[in-house]
Amino acid sequence: MSATSASRATVLAQIQRAAHDLGFARVGICNSSPFVRGEHALRQWLSAGHHATMDYMAEHDRGRLETVMPTAASLICVALAYPGPETASDTVAAYARGADYHQVLRERLNRLSASLTKIIGHPVHSRACVDSAPLLEREAAMRAGIAFVGKSTMAIVPDLGSHILLGELVTDVLLPTTPSARARCGRCTACLDACPTRAFPEAFVLDARRCVSYLTIEHKGPIPRDLRAAIGTRIFGCDICQQACPYNGGSRSQPGEPAFAPRRELTNTTLADILHMGSKPYRRLVARSPLARVSRNQMARNAAIALGNGGDPKSVPALANAAVGHKSPLVRSHATWALGRFTSPQAQAALEDALCDNDLSVREEARVALTTTEEC
Structure with a gap:
């Protein structure tokens, strides 16, 4: 036509x-x-x-x-x-x-x-x-x-x-x-x-x-x-x-x-919130948004890296909890890496605990982080 x-x-x-x-x-x-x-x-x-x-x-x-x-x-x-x-x-x-x-x-x-x-x-x-x-x-x-x-x-x-x-x-x-x-x-x-x-x-x-x-x-x-x-x-x-x-x-x-x-939901949410966010809150956060393309564990993985790179010592408790308590090995391993960016006693203790994780990737991240800390 x-x-x-x-x-x-x-x-x-x-x-x-x-x-x-x-x-x-x-x-x-x-x-x-x-x-x-x-x-x-x-x-x-x-x-x-x-x-x-x-x-x-x-x-x-x-x-x-x-x-x-x-x-x-x-x-x-x-x-x-x-x-x-x-x-x-x-x-x-x-x-x-x-x-x-x-x-x-x-x-x-x-x-x-x-x-x-x-x-x-x-x-x-x-x-x-x-x-x-x-x-x-x-x-x-x-x-x-x-x-x-x-x-x-x-x-x-x-x-x-x-x-x-x-x-x-x-x-x-x-x-x-x-x-x-x-x-x-x-x-x-x-x-x-x-x-x-x-x-x-x-x-x-x-x-x-x-x-x-x-x-x-x-x-x-x-x-x-x-x-x-x-x-x-x-x-x-x-x-x-x-x-x-x-x-x-x-x-x-x-x-x-x-x-x-x-969106207000995004601006009112912290990286620590995302790291430990449950399924329902996460669905609300990403609803009708491009963020829905990423799974909750992927976003928590990203938040762990961001907290590690942010360098704020106040992030250590959230990272320590994720490194030893998050259900996803992907998140635990990246939270462990992030803890390696800090030298506080709490960060070091959490890394020591991560050496006993049942997932190889988490144990490896802890080993590398502790080795790097010792070298410094």
Whole structure:
């Protein structure tokens, strides 16, 4: 089908107006031809093992819209701004502090689909996509002209920065397209230089195995010991490469979406609370939030690392209790590691107790921590 009931320029203007009325900061349209460059880059990334345990990244042909919808003819790409990080020491990435962006974006994209039907003048088949769909969305955003892909692999809107969330509406209508965007990083390497775990082997390539976001969200097992200190006090995601980006340094042309403002449940919860949180309180904490992607034990593991890196002696009692009393060996082992960051008698006593744990990983963490303490 094609947009024949009105001029292409009028159709484009009406779609853009409808998207802006829904709160989207940017909207663009691209055709359904394969994302050849993106497909090639994805294959190289997978071959290098940079996807870590995210095997689902190889399960679909992400460079072709037909994978998402067989009758795809056009792709409407949108960007929704969210409030940036408040401080450099935020424990939760800015995008995850508010409502679940999947729900917010999907609901608005469905409303955009309804508007598209009215604009075209006949029923339209479409599918709303967020980052859970098998689609190279940053490639699509660049082709549609709403953002370019930076050296950090983040999508960047020049006068908004990278604090945006992308969404797509795949449709069977042949729509007018918008000019593509071009890369604008120049010689800047601020994001690459700022990464605390050196997760960028080169510009435009992220090694998830070293990325704080991957380690605190997607990785379900023990976090490599040599990377724990660099994680700092972050328990869900990381904003460091974005904070370093000059495009995030000035005033924004549009404020962040209010739905993504920090939730009270999160701001009133301490790391020690998370370390010992029960099932029901944890479900309340993460309900209707991106945090729900992480299990309670994973989040407690992350909180233990954060408390160890925070260096506050007041954290020792909570860590000691977790090291000897938490049901999860994953949490006990990371709490034991964290205790090794302290030299107080209570920390040392808890490490001695951990040497008798029935789990090998906990005993090993205690042995390493005590050996390191003796050497100091």
